[in-house]
Amino acid sequence: MGPLIPNGVIGGGWDFVIAILLGVAFGFILEASGFSSSRNLAGVFYGYNFVVLRVFFTALIVAMVGLLYFDYVGWLNLSQIFILPTFLTPMIVGGIIMGVGFVIGGFCPGTSFTGIAIGKLDALFFTIGLYLGIFGFSLAYPLFENFFTSGDLGNVTLMEITGIPAPYFAVAFTVVALAAFWGTMFIEKRVRKNMKQYKF
Template identity: 55%
Template structure:
């Protein structure tokens, strides 16, 4: 069950059940936080609601600090963590497509499924579009393969690429998060003043 709980405490056979339970709790938290609303998610791009930005920045900062702190204490070996391989063109083009879809539909893949679970029609259409995209990509994979696998950089991180000290990267990331929170609040107040007063 991951690097913190040995398999003799929780057998490996329970991994899928625990993953399902974590997914249910995660979906409940998303819905309780209002993230199944396309208006809340689109609010980041229109400047009236930055909850999504704050939540994801906080999650990333807490995760990276926690992982490196556990590595420092000897509870975790960072070198054994999986790093997804980087295909630069696929990442850039996929990021642009997902970004446009995020703005146009007001959902990301995870929040769209949460909204489907509570019966939102716009989410059903959004997820239908995802399925059509997946189908087309799989059927036309031989055409897309050179782009998808283009500019392969291996299993790298920013720290590996530039030779940066990870602790400085974490510190700078935390500062960027704080600045982003402050700027987001300033923008939200200005947008609210212009459109709601």
């Protein structure tokens, strides 16, 4: 059955409409989850708020189990889903750069737009910096092109790399996520207690 557009269930002209609707829904969920607040977002790095970890782990588990179930009952063909190519080294470097920016600015690219939507000035400045960075990288791309395409592993998944079947991997990932939920709950309590004690 799915994906719907490649299989002709929905016409190709609906792709942008669906993208807009999904974007609006995603932004609404981000705002409802408290992701428009830089304090909530940066809190995961300081140990006093792990809402980012919980929301994204929950989203990953729901999507992962849902895709496997849909594939099992024949509603979805996993082979038709696009998998982003992995360029290992540049992705690691990019993740570090984004992580540093996340800590400093308190936003990631998506949540900065959520902050702008509700009038956050810090989100506006973060987004301006985001576009300046994109513009600067575009100008300097010829200097980084070889590095940008290095470490190409192709369209691989963690299941292919580890050799673990998808259902077992889903179970293991769910267990890890539940353990993270439990562990971060105690970290939050300890850090918030210390913050109250020292009046941070």
